[in-house]
Structures are given as C-alpha cells and as structure tokens.
Amino acid sequence: MATTGRKGRGGLGLRARGTVAFALLALVLSASLAVLTYSIARSYLLDQRESLALRQAFINARATNEFLRADDPDVPDLLAALPSSSGSFVVLRADDEWFALSVGTGRAVLPESLIAATDDGAAARQRAVIGGDPALAVGIPLPAADAAYFEVFPYDELEKTLATLGYSLLAAATITTILGALVGSYASRRVLRPLRGFTVGAAELARGNFATRLTAPGDKDLAPIATSFNEMAEALQKRLEREARFASDVTHELRTPLTALSAAVEVLDRRADERSRPVVDVLRTQVRHFQQLVLDLLEISRFDAGAVDLTAEQVSTTEFFASVLRGLQKESVPLEISDDAPATFRLDKRRVERVVANLVENADRYAGGPTSVQVSGADGVLRIVVEDEGPGIPPDEVDAVFERFHRSTAVSSDSERGTGLGLALVTEHAALHGGRAWVEARVPTGARFVVEIAEPPL
Amino acid sequence: MPPDRPGAPGGASWSLMASRVLVIEDEAPVRAMVRLILEDEGFEVIEAADGEEGLERFASESPDLVLVDLRLPGTHGFEVCRALRASSDVPIIILTAQVDSHDVVAGLEAGADDYVTKPFVAKELAARIRAALRRSTAVVGGDSPAVHLIGSIEIREEAGVVRKDGTVLHLTKTEFRLLCEFADHAGLVLSREQLLERVWGYDYLGDSRLVDAHVRRLRTKIEDDPANPRLLRTVRGFGYKMTRPGDDGDDGA
Numbered sequence: 001m002a003t004t005g006r007k008g009r010g011g012l013g014l015r016a017r018g019t020v021a022f023a024l025l026a027l028v029l030s031a032s033l034a035v036l037t038y039s040i041a042r043s044y045l046l047d048q049r050e051s052l053a054l055r056q057a058f059i060n061a062r063a064t065n066e067f068l069r070a071d072d073p074d075v076p077d078l079l080a081a082l083p084s085s086s087g088s089f090v091v092l093r094a095d096d097e098w099f100a101l102s103v104g105t106g107r108a109v110l111p112e113s114l115i116a117a118t119d120d121g122a123a124a125r126q127r128a129v130i131g132g133d134p135a136l137a138v139g140i141p142l143p144a145a146d147a148a149y150f151e152v153f154p155y156d157e158l159e160k161t162l163a164t165l166g167y168s169l170l171a172a173a174t175i176t177t178i179l180g181a182l183v184g185s186y187a188s189r190r191v192l193r194p195l196r197g198f199t200v201g202a203a204e205l206a207r208g209n210f211a212t213r214l215t216a217p218g219d220k221d222l223a224p225i226a227t228s229f230n231e232m233a234e235a236l237q238k239r240l241e242r243e244a245r246f247a248s249d250v251t252h253e254l255r256t257p258l259t260a261l262s263a264a265v266e267v268l269d270r271r272a273d274e275r276s277r278p279v280v281d282v283l284r285t286q287v288r289h290f291q292q293l294v295l296d297l298l299e300i301s302r303f304d305a306g307a308v309d310l311t312a313e314q315v316s317t318t319e320f321f322a323s324v325l326r327g328l329q330k331e332s333v334p335l336e337i338s339d340d341a342p343a344t345f346r347l348d349k350r351r352v353e354r355v356v357a358n359l360v361e362n363a364d365r366y367a368g369g370p371t372s373v374q375v376s377g378a379d380g381v382l383r384i385v386v387e388d389e390g391p392g393i394p395p396d397e398v399d400a401v402f403e404r405f406h407r408s409t410a411v412s413s414d415s416e417r418g419t420g421l422g423l424a425l426v427t428e429h430a431a432l433h434g435g436r437a438w439v440e441a442r443v444p445t446g447a448r449f450v451v452e453i454a455e456p457p458l
Numbered sequence: 459m460p461p462d463r464p465g466a467p468g469g470a471s472w473s474l475m476a477s478r479v480l481v482i483e484d485e486a487p488v489r490a491m492v493r494l495i496l497e498d499e500g501f502e503v504i505e506a507a508d509g510e511e512g513l514e515r516f517a518s519e520s521p522d523l524v525l526v527d528l529r530l531p532g533t534h535g536f537e538v539c540r541a542l543r544a545s546s547d548v549p550i551i552i553l554t555a556q557v558d559s560h561d562v563v564a565g566l567e568a569g570a571d572d573y574v575t576k577p578f579v580a581k582e583l584a585a586r587i588r589a590a591l592r593r594s595t596a597v598v599g600g601d602s603p604a605v606h607l608i609g610s611i612e613i614r615e616e617a618g619v620v621r622k623d624g625t626v627l628h629l630t631k632t633e634f635r636l637l638c639e640f641a642d643h644a645g646l647v648l649s650r651e652q653l654l655e656r657v658w659g660y661d662y663l664g665d666s667r668l669v670d671a672h673v674r675r676l677r678t679k680i681e682d683d684p685a686n687p688r689l690l691r692t693v694r695g696f697g698y699k700m701t702r703p704g705d706d707g708d709d710g711a
C-alpha cells in the first residue's frame with residue numbers, strides 16, 4: 001500500500017503543527033500579558049514611590065526649615081533626627097555649607113541641574129543614577145533660612161520588587177507556553193484520533209479483512225469520511241463475495257458433469273472389449289485432460305478472485321516429500337534432502353504437493369522425466385529443486401514458461417498435452433507461501449526448476 | 459486423493475453379505491455412475507435424490523454406510539449428516555465439489571467421517587468406503603489392554619463401549635477408533651499424519667482437517683470443558699496427546 005503518510009509535504013505533521021501553533025499562541029498571549037502587567041505595575045509603583053518620596057521630602061523640608069530658623073542649629077543632629085524611609089538620605093545646604101549624614105552622600109552625588117533648579121528658587125525632582133543606583137532626587141529651596149533641602153530616594157528596593165515581578169511573569173509566560181504546547185498536542189491528537197481510526201481501518205482492509213467498518217466519529221465534519229469509507233468497504237466486500245460465490249458456483253456446476261463423465265469413462269474402461277478399446281482410450285485420455293484443465297482453471301480463478309487460503313501445517317520434510325513422490329509414482333526419482341534442510345516445516349500440504357506434481361509432470365512432458373528432486377533451505381525458507389537432463393529452457397523463455405498457456409517451442413514427448421497452467425500455478429502456490437519460482441540451466445545439460453517457499457508464522 | 463493403504467481387505471473378506479451403501483445425490487447422472495462403480499466393486503446400492511428421501515430410505519433400509527452430496531436441494535447435506543447422527547453412528551462419507559472450501563470442515567463438524575471430492579476416481583471412492591466400513595466392523599485391540607481408565611472416562615475396546623462417570627457415551631465408530639488410538643498411546647504425542655494413517659488409512663498426504671474436526675467432536679463428548687480440554691491436549695506444531703489427569707500437570711496446555 002502506498003504510504004501517504006502522516007507527515008505533510010512541509011515535513012511537520014499535523015500534530016506537530018498543532019502543537020507548535022498552540023505553543024506560539026500561548027507564548028504571544030502570555031508574553032504580551034506579562035509585558036503589559038509589568039509596565040503597568042512598574043509605572044504604578046514608581047508613581048506611588050515618587051508621591052511618597054515627595055510627601056516625605058516636603059514634610060522633612062518643612063521641619064528643617066523650622067529647625068534652621070532657630071538659633072544656632074546643630075545641623076548634624078537635625079539630619080540624624082529626620083525620619084528616613086527605605087534607604088533615603090538627606091543632603092542639606094545651609095548658608096553655602098553642605099551637610100550630609102555620611103561620607104559619599106554629599107553634594108557631589110546630587111545632579112548639578114537639580115541644584116541649579118533649586119537655587120533658582122523652585123522645588124524640583126529628578127531621576128538620576130546616584131552612587132551607581134537609580135534614584136529619585138528631590139530638591140526643595142528653603143529661602144527663609146537661605147538653605148536648600150535635598151533628599152535622595154534610591155529605587156533599589158523598588159527595583160528588587162520589579163525584578164521579582166518580572167521573573168514571576170517570565171516564569172508564568174514560560175509555563176503558559178509549555179501548557180499551550182501540551183494542550184495543542186492533546187487537542188491535535190483528539191482531532192486526529194478519528195483519522196487514526198481510518199488508518200487502522202484502511203490497513204485492515206488492505207490486509208484482506210473486508211468486514212472492517214468504521215464507527216462514525218461524533219464529529220459531523222468527519223462522519224462523511226467514515227460513511228464513504230464504509231460504503232467503499234461494503235462494495236468491495238460484496239464484490240469479493242460475489243466473485244467467490246461465482247467461483248464456487250462455477251466449480252460446482254462444472255464438477256458435476258465432470259464427475260459423471262469421468263466416472264462413466266472409468267466404468268466404460270473396465271467393460272471395454274477389443275473393438276471399442278481404442279475409442280475408450282481416446283475418451284479416457286481426453287476426459288482426463290479436460291478434467292485437469294477445468295481443475296487448473298478453477299484453481300487459478302480462485303487465485304484471481306483472491307479466494308485462497310493457506311492451510312499451513314507442520315510436516316516432516318523427509319516424510320512429506322517421500323509421500324509426494326510415492327503419490328506421483330516417482331519413488332525411483334532420487335530424493336535428495338540436504339543436511340541444511342529443516343527437519344520439519346510448516347506448509348500447505350495440498351499446494352506444495354501440487355507444486356511438486358506440476359514440476360514433475362513438466363519434466364515428464366518435455367525432458368524425459370525428472371532426474372532428481374532436491375530439498376534444502378535455512379531460516380524459515382524451504383527450497384525445492386526439480387532437475388531434469390532434457391534439452392533445457394532457452395534463455396529467452398526462462399520467464400515465459402511460467403506464464404499461463406505459454407506454448408513452448410520445445411517438443412513434447414508426451415502424447416498427452418499439458419493444461420498450460422501447471423507452471424503458472426506453481427508460481428501462484430509459491431507466491432501464496434511468500435515465495436517464488438524460477439528456472440535455471442543445469443550443468444552440463446537440462447533444467448533446474450527452483451521453488452522457494454517461506455514458512456508462514458504460527 | 460491417494461489410494462488406500464496396501465493390505466486393505468478385499469470387498470467381501472470381512473462380510474459374507476454385500477455391504478449396502480445409501481447414495482444421496484441430486485444429480486441423476488452422477489448417482490447412476492456411482493451405482494455402477496460401487497456395484498462393480500461389490501456393494502449393494504440404495505439411491506436417494508434428495509435429503510428427505512435419503513432420511514426416509516435410511517430409516518426403511520438401514521444401510522451400512524451413507525454417501526451424501528453436500529449440495530442438495532431442500533435439506534442440505536449438513537442437515538442430513540446431523541439428522542443421521544441424531545439417531546445413528548452409521549459411517550457417513552460426504553461428497554464435495556470444493557476441497558478447500560469450508561464445506562468440508564462444516565460437513566465433518568456435522569458428523570461426517572470422511573469426505574471424497576468430485577470428480578472422484580472410482581478406486582479411491584471404493585477405498586474410502588471400505589476404510590470406513592472396516593472402522594465400523596473391525597474389533598480394536600490386539601496386544602493393548604482392552605479396558606482403559608482415563609480420568610472419568612472408561613473405554614472398553616472389545617465391547618466398543620465408552621463411559622463417562624458411568625454414563626454410556628454415544629460415539630461414532632471413527633470417534634471410537636480415534637479415542638482408542640489415543641488411549642492406547644496415552645501420554646504420547648500422536649501426529650495428525652499418524653492418526654490419519656492409523657484411523658482413516660490415509661498416507662502422509664491425507665487431509666489433517668479430518669483429525670482436527672474429529673478431535674473437536676470427541677472433546678465435546680469426553681471433556682468436562684471442551685474449550686479447555688484436560689484429557690485430549692493439543693501439542694502445538696506436533697499433534698495431539700491424551701493425558702491422564704494428574705500425570706503431567708500443566709504441560710502441553
């Protein structure tokens with residue numbers, strides 16, 4: 001059967017494509033959601049942080065203002081007393097003197113533009129990188145005290161929060177994408193499951209199980225496929241049954257007159273007198289030939305109709321072939337069973353008996369009889385060779401001799417003609433056994449007809 | 459089909475009276491020829507053109523053997539076999555046009571002892587009939603013990619009686635011969651070919667479906683559970699074996 005295959009032209013199967021599509025969709029959705037969430041959260045948190053910072057800065061500035069207007073204020077005390085939140089620190093200019101609570105947090109860390117703006121007498125704020133970290137710097141002029149209040153609010157905690165949020169969102173997006181892929185894979189499998197039923201059904205049909213029917217899937221898009229499949233299987237089954245019945249009817253119809261005819265000839269043969277003897281002899285040989293022709297035709301038509309079964313059974317190789325030759329009254333032909341031949345073999349006794357009979361008959365007719373029958377084989381294969389020392393088969397006829405009704409150029413030594421189907425049937429019987437038949441030249445003269453059959457599984 | 463084994467007794471050697479064969483065959487020419495052939499071979503022939511007539515003539519004539527065509531108008535050959543088997547163990551040989559059809563197996567399941575394909579050879583037909591008659595009249599035995607006890611089965615070869623738990627079983631002569639063959643060789647594997655030769659008188663090329671069908675029939679009679687035989691075991695790839703319960707537990711199942 002041609003494999004149309006589960007894989008599409010593009011290389012990816014439907015299921016893989018479904019999986020990828022779902023994964024991509026999940027990725028895009030979850031990523032945009034994450035980005036949106038992150039940016040909203042970020043701006044909200046920043047805004048909140050800034051308004052808190054500003055409020056704190058203004059409160060602190062007012063307190064500083066009050067403090068500075070007092071006499072002889074102790075600025076370091078003031079700085080230490082001011083409330084600080086989450087790492088913020090204060091820088092104070094009073095009378096051109098700069099104060100800070102710790103080294104490294106003095107004037108130098110403040111952006112010049114902020115100092116300038118504050119000097120101009122307006123409160124200002126600015127985002128800047130201070131001490132290597134992003135921070136918000138707020139400057140509030142205190143004109144009454146000839147001072148300026150600066151407070152720096154580092155963002156590092158906020159950054160930490162945002163980083164945590166970012167990582168969480170990234171993880172969520174990843175998980176969502178993986179889930180998307182799983183859902184995609186599962187969904188495509190669900191979608192493909194009815195198709196899998198079709199595949200199995202078609203394979204069953206191809207294997208010869210013509211009673212195979214598909215149960216219609218619940219999906220109304222797929223149901224018509226199942227229906228047409230079943231109609232096709234039904235038509236095929238009916239046709240085969242019709243052909244098999246026809247073959248069976250023909251067999252019966254032909255065998256009945258043949259039976260009466262051959263029985264009558266036998267009775268006649270026993271009772272024939274001198275005068276009628278030659279006529280009875282002609283009658284006997286012709287009826288026998290006619291009978292064989294009909295039987296061969298019926299046999300080959302059963303092959304054509306596909307109405308053949310292999311009835312394999314275990315036989316003892318030696319006993320089987322000895323019996324075949326005995327049945328053919330060819331006990332005098334040497335039977336050579338080689339050492340490598342399997343001692344027992346599973347085969348269809350009737351068919352293999354016909355194979356040997358037809359080859360022996362062929363040798364009788366064209367080559368003065370078989371000179372040996374050889375059996376060898378190995379590993380589940382049995383090889384049967386029938387040799388003769390006749391004129392051999394011309395090289396251009398080695399294939400043609402196995403064709404139906406092939407008329408050989410060789411001269412038949414037998415007064416009885418063959419049916420012209422013997423070797424064709426040998427091929428069919430061998431093929432049914434998973435084997436083949438051919439002929440090769442025998443050295444120095446003659447022909448070797450070789451049939452190989454495979455042992456069917458138990 | 460190969461001719462009978464050498465050594466078969468001649469037509470009249472086992473009986474002074476000619477054996478009577480009922481031929482149930484709808485085709486008049488075939489029937490006429492069968493009559494001529496069988497009369498030449500020393501049999502007495504009773505003819506019937508269909509199944510109903512066949513059963514009537516069987517009842518009125520009580521023939522020694524029935525030769526029945528499988529494809530009969532009206533009552534089918536299978537039904538004739540079944541009807542005959544319901545009341546008799548007369549040897550039945552079926553005539554069939556198709557060797558490899560399921561007809562043969564169905565006919566054997568219906569109770570036939572053997573079959574002959576059309577077109578047949580006169581000698582072969584006569585040989586099959588003789589072999590079947592010999593099975594039905596010959597006394598089994600010889601050096602083997604006349605009584606076997608295998609599980610709940612008691613076989614009295616000389617009396618031709620088989621009992622299961624004391625109840626007499628109705629076996630056909632072929633089934634009886636087959637059972638004796640198994641009982642005589644209890645514990646040994648018998649190949650289909652050996653059984654064909656010993657029970658039916660076929661050579662190696664005989665149709666082993668005969669053996670299989672008869673073993674199935676035999677199992678339905680002697681086994682407690684024919685689907686799961688304990689006495690008559692199949693030895694896959696070799697043949698069959700009769701096992702005495704308890705002899706060898708689970709082998710060959």
